[in-house]
Every structure is written in structure tokens, then in C-alpha cells.
Amino acid sequence: MRALQWQGVNKLAVGTVPDPQLRNPGDVIVKVTRTVTCGSDLHLLGGYIPFMEKGDVLGHEFIGEVVETGPDVRNHRAGDRVVVSSFISCGNCWYCDQKLYSLCDNGNTNPAITETLWGQAPSGCFGYSHAMGGNAGSHAEYIRVPFADVGAFGIPDAVSDERALFASDSASTGWMGADLSGVKPGDVVAVWGAGAVGQMAARAAVLLGADRVIVIDRLENRLAQARQHAGAETLNYERDDIAGELRERSGGRGPDVCIEAVGMEAHSPGPQFGYDQLKQQLRLQTDRPVAVRDAIHACRKGGSVFVLGVYAGFVDKFPLGALMNKGLTVRGAQMHGQRYIPMLLDRMAKGELVTEHLATHVMPLDEAPRGYRMFKDKDDDCVRAVFIP
Amino acid sequence: MIAGPVAAGAAVVAVQRRGRRRPHRRSHVVTVFRPLAELEVTQLPGSLKEITDGVEIRLAEAPGGRGTEIAVRIPEGSSVTDGEVRRALRETRSLLEAGDVLLPSGPPTTVPTALNRPLQMATQHGREGGLL
Numbered sequence: 185m186r187a188l189q190w191q192g193v194n195k196l197a198v199g200t201v202p203d204p205q206l207r208n209p210g211d212v213i214v215k216v217t218r219t220v221t222c223g224s225d226l227h228l229l230g231g232y233i234p235f236m237e238k239g240d241v242l243g244h245e246f247i248g249e250v251v252e253t254g255p256d257v258r259n260h261r262a263g264d265r266v267v268v269s270s271f272i273s274c275g276n277c278w279y280c281d282q283k284l285y286s287l288c289d290n291g292n293t294n295p296a297i298t299e300t301l302w303g304q305a306p307s308g309c310f311g312y313s314h315a316m317g318g319n320a321g322s323h324a325e326y327i328r329v330p331f332a333d334v335g336a337f338g339i340p341d342a343v344s345d346e347r348a349l350f351a352s353d354s355a356s357t358g359w360m361g362a363d364l365s366g367v368k369p370g371d372v373v374a375v376w377g378a379g380a381v382g383q384m385a386a387r388a389a390v391l392l393g394a395d396r397v398i399v400i401d402r403l404e405n406r407l408a409q410a411r412q413h414a415g416a417e418t419l420n421y422e423r424d425d426i427a428g429e430l431r432e433r434s435g436g437r438g439p440d441v442c443i444e445a446v447g448m449e450a451h452s453p454g455p456q457f458g459y460d461q462l463k464q465q466l467r468l469q470t471d472r473p474v475a476v477r478d479a480i481h482a483c484r485k486g487g488s489v490f491v492l493g494v495y496a497g498f499v500d501k502f503p504l505g506a507l508m509n510k511g512l513t514v515r516g517a518q519m520h521g522q523r524y525i526p527m528l529l530d531r532m533a534k535g536e537l538v539t540e541h542l543a544t545h546v547m548p549l550d551e552a553p554r555g556y557r558m559f560k561d562k563d564d565d566c567v568r569a570v571f572i573p
Numbered sequence: 574m575i576a577g578p579v580a581a582g583a584a585v586v587a588v589q590r591r592g593r594r595r596p597h598r599r600s601h602v603v604t605v606f607r608p609l610a611e612l613e614v615t616q617l618p619g620s621l622k623e624i625t626d627g628v629e630i631r632l633a634e635a636p637g638g639r640g641t642e643i644a645v646r647i648p649e650g651s652s653v654t655d656g657e658v659r660r661a662l663r664e665t666r667s668l669l670e671a672g673d674v675l676l677p678s679g680p681p682t683t684v685p686t687a688l689n690r691p692l693q694m695a696t697q698h699g700r701e702g703g704l705l
């Protein structure tokens with residue numbers, strides 16, 4: 185079959201690879217109908233997560249049609265239209281029982297790498313390096329989905345492919361950020377990053393009853409989407425005084441909840457950007473934490489900061505003093521998709537949650553390297569590139 | 574940029590190697606989300622059963638309804654390695670909780686290169702290394 189393969193740092197190519205096979209009795213094989221770029225892939229592409237092998241198939245946000253089921257699969261049949269959580273979870277360990285699905289104990293075949301790096305291993309993910317299980321990704325004609333009764337969900341007829349696709353990863357991630365940071369009616373919520381993840385976090389905050397939701401980025405097309413589709417206010421960090429505006433828009437208190445949806449390649453107009461980039465390139469720090477620093481500084485006393493952006497290792501100039509003295513709660517997570525996907529599909533069916541505007545560029549899988557170039561460089565106002573195998 | 578994967582992959586392998594040579598001063602322990610009453614040392618599924626002769630296994634109730642702690646100690650002179658115990662414990666936990674042990678996806682789509690050799694070595698022993 186055809187698949188998009190990582191060939192080295194910043195090198196992608198579509199090649200021919202063996203078709204995936206059922207390996208465990210709970211697996212299904214899904215014929216991929218839509219698969220999309222994610223900001224997380226950029227970290228792999230750029231070599232910031234150094235656990236890729238030449239030939240690895242990328243992609244973790246996708247929908248498709250079930251074509252083959254293992255003998256233990258109960259919830260799915262060939263022909264089902266499904267959306268699949270990007271993280272792979274067993275559904276039966278203590279973490280899954282707590283609905284912390286991306287922390288599943290049994291979903292990563294290579295726990296040694298992350299256990300050594302971080303002390304404990306999160307679960308596995310599709311197409312997200314050998315540290316996350318080395319599972320072949322979704323930018324392919326077919327994909328093997330393990331623990332399919334737990335991680336794959338039938339798509340209601342009322343939800344189009346175009347909309348359902350984003351329940352797989354970005355909408356679940358955004359919703360998790362708003363949910364686990366405790367957004368409630370009356371809150372002022374600030375979201376850094378107006379990519380798909382930030383927009384979905386902002387929309388979740390609005391639907392959870394936040395009084396004001398403010399999205400921060402520098403890309404005007406993305407900020408316009410956040411206003412139109414999430415119902416948020418926006419700030420441009422190249423033009424506006426973010427700290428001052430946030431203080432003014434929250435009655436001088438600072439936002440109750442600050443959600444960071446930028447990640448370790450954060451950009452900044454100030455001198456700290458050069459400093460962070462140099463240190464990252466010299467491997468003195470692995471990640472650039474600009475937006476996390478700003479979020480901690482802006483947050484009201486006793487407020488809550490959620491780190492949705494992906495970080496791999498260490499950061500420098502982390503404002504521990506502000507965190508401690510302002511009594512903040514800082515939390516982060518890889519997405520617990522299984523916890524949110526059914527509810528998200530329901531909201532999608534009702535029209536409360538729209539996502540199709542995120543797919544600014546739709547193209548055949550064969551053009552995926554071009555799609556990634558556009559997505560990476562934000563060319564032609566690309567928000568997400570969707571591939572059709 | 575190029576040094577990244579090599580260095581990181583090599584670091585994981587190095588930690589495993591050191592782990593193998595270290596004298597065993599403590600037990601390897603996992604918590605499985607199953608009540609103690611359901612488990613018996615001699616009936617544990619998976620490869621733990623194959624090494625029971627070479628190790629000491631203890632079961633204890635985990636606090637707060639978290640299930641059962643399975644602790645394995647390798648006695649002086651036993652031929653069982655830390656890696657075997659880690660892999661067995663992870664497999665046993667997965668069998669008890671999920672009824673299965675996840676296999677890596679396949680057939681492989683990758684090609685071996687000089688750059689990814691350390692990483693391939695590490696992932697071939699993915700359940701043996703780590704900190705367990």
C-alpha cells in the first residue's frame with residue numbers, strides 16, 4: 185500500500201510499504217478515508233523527538249472504514265465508519281479506569297524509552313515515534329488499530345467525515361484542556377495558539393460556560409477562525425500588549441484559566457526567542473517554552489494553567505517563582521480521547537462543535553509531502569492539510 | 574541535529590546495559606488492577622510463571638483500591654536477569670488487566686540504517702529496559 189514515510193529530519197516521501205496485519209485478537213484493520221497533519225508531527229519532522237526510524241509511517245488523526253476484525257472485537261464490524269483516538273489504550277488498567285487513557289499501562293510496546301526519560305511511560309500513539317510504541321501511522325491506505333473496542337468509535341450518520349475527523353485528536357485534546365483545567369461558568373480563559381488544538385480548546389471553554397475566551401496568536405487567518413467558529417475574542421502577540429490586554433479584559437485579576445496550545449517550537453517576537461532557539465539548537469534545552477512562561481505570568485492568583493502543547497525534555501527559565509508564589513495549579517497531558525470522543529460526536533451532530541473549517545487544504549495522499557511543507561510554513565493560510573489515500 | 578537520535582538511542586541502551594550489570598538490591602514491582610483475592614503466585618499468567626523457580630514473588634494488596642502489588646526479587650546466584658523480570662512483570666500485568674499483550678505493528682515499514690541502529694536495539698528489548 186501507499187504511505188507517507190519519515191525519511192530523516194525534514195525529509196518525507198510517499199512510498200510503498202507492506203499492508204498492516206491483525207496482530208492481536210482485539211485489533212481491527214481500518215481503510216483510512218481521511219487523515220490529517222497535526223502540530224505534533226512538526227516536532228517529529230524537525231527531529232525534536234529523536235526516536236524516529238527511516239521508513240516510519242506518520243499520522244495519528246484519522247477516520248476510516250473497518251475492513252477486518254480480530255476474533256475478540258465486539259463493537260465493530262466490517263463496513264463501520266469509525267473515528268479512532270490517537271492514543272492506544274487497553275480500557276482495563278487503573279489509568280483507563282480513571283479515564284486517564286493516554287497514561288494506559290498496557291498500550292505502549294516500548295515503555296523502556298519514556299520510563300528512562302521521564303520516570304514512567306505514557307501509553308502508545310499512532311505514528312508518533314518508537315518512544316510511543318512505534319505504531320505505524322494513519323497517512324496510509326490502511327492502518328491496524330489495537331484495542332479497537334476501546335479506541336474506535338462509530339460515527340453517527342448526522343456527522344460528516346469532514347467534521348468527525350477532528351474528534352480523533354485535536355477536538356479531544358482541546359476539550360481535555362478546558363475540562364481538566366476546570367473551566368466553569370464565569371471564568372475568563374486565555375488560550376495561547378490558534379491552531380486546530382487552540383481553537384478547539386477555545387470552543388470547549390465557550391461551551392463549558394466561560395464568560396470570556398481570548399485566543400492569542402500572530403496568524404490573522406487563524407485568529408479570524410477563532411472569532412468566527414469558536415466565538416472567542418482574539419489578540420495578536422506581534423501587535424498587542426498581551427499581558428496588559430489580558431489584565432484589562434479580566435478586571436485586573438488575570439485569566440482564571442490559561443491554556444497553552446503552542447508546544448516546544450514556540451515562536452516569540454522578543455529577545456527571548458533567539459536565546460531559546462540557540463539553546464535548543466545547542467541541545468542545552470530541548471524545548472522552547474515561550475508560551476508556557478507567558479501563561480504562568482498572566483494567570484490570576486490561584487488560577488490554573490494547562491499545557492496541551494507537546495514538550496519532550498527540559499526547558500530553561502521556567503518561572504517556578506511565579507507558579508509557587510501565585511498558588512497556581514499547572515497540569516498537562518497527552519489526550520485522553522476515549523474519554524471525550526462520544527460526547528464530541530454528539531455535539532458535532534447537534535452543530536455545537538464545527539471543525540471542517542480547519543481543513544484548509546485537502547489533497548491526495550501522494551501530495552502529502554507538499555501538504556506538510558504548507559502546514560509547517562503556514563503557506564497559503566494553511567491551518568491543517570487533510571490527505572485522502 | 575544528526576547527533577540527536579544517536580545520542581538519545583544510545584543513552585537508552587547504555588542505561589539498560591548498566592542496569593544489567595548492577596547488583597540486585599531491590600525488588601521489581603508492578604501494580605495490577607485486580608483484587609488480591611483473585612491472584613495466586615503460582616497461577617500468574619505469562620512468562621512470570623516460567624521464571625518462578627529462579628525468583629521470589631510476593632503479592633500484596635495495593636492501597637486505595639488500586640489492585641495488587643506484585644514484587645519480584647532475584648536472589649543471589651539466580652540466573653534470571655532484571656530484563657527478564659521487567660518483561661515478565663509487564664506481560665503479566667497486561668494479561669491480567671487486558672487479557673492480552675500488545676504486539677508491535679507489523680510487518681515493519683522501516684529500514685535499518687547506521688543512525689537508527691541504537692534505537693532498533695533499544696526497541697527490540699522494549700519491555701526489558703526501563704526503571705521498573
Ligand SMILES: NC(=O)c1ccc[n+]([C@@H]2O[C@H](COP(=O)([O-])OP(=O)(O)OC[C@H]3O[C@@H](n4cnc5c(N)ncnc54)[C@H](O)[C@@H]3O)[C@@H](O)[C@H]2O)c1
Nearest residue numbers: 223224357377379380381445446447450451493494518519
Ligand atoms: N496534548 C496532546 O495530546 C496534543 C494533541 C495534539 C496536539 N498537541 C500539541 O498542541 C500544539 C498545537 O497543535 P496544533 O496542531 O494546533 O499546532 P499548530 O502548529 O497548527 O499551531 C500552533 C500555533 O501556535 C502559534 N504560536 C507559536 N508561538 C506562539 C506564541 N508564543 N504565543 C501564541 N501562539 C504561538 C502558531 O502561530 C500556531 O498558530 C502542538 O505542540 C502539538 O504538538 C498536543
Ligand SMILES: [Zn+2]
Nearest residue numbers: 222223224353
Ligand atoms: Zn496530534
Ligand SMILES: [Zn+2]
Nearest residue numbers: 274277280288
Ligand atoms: Zn489501560
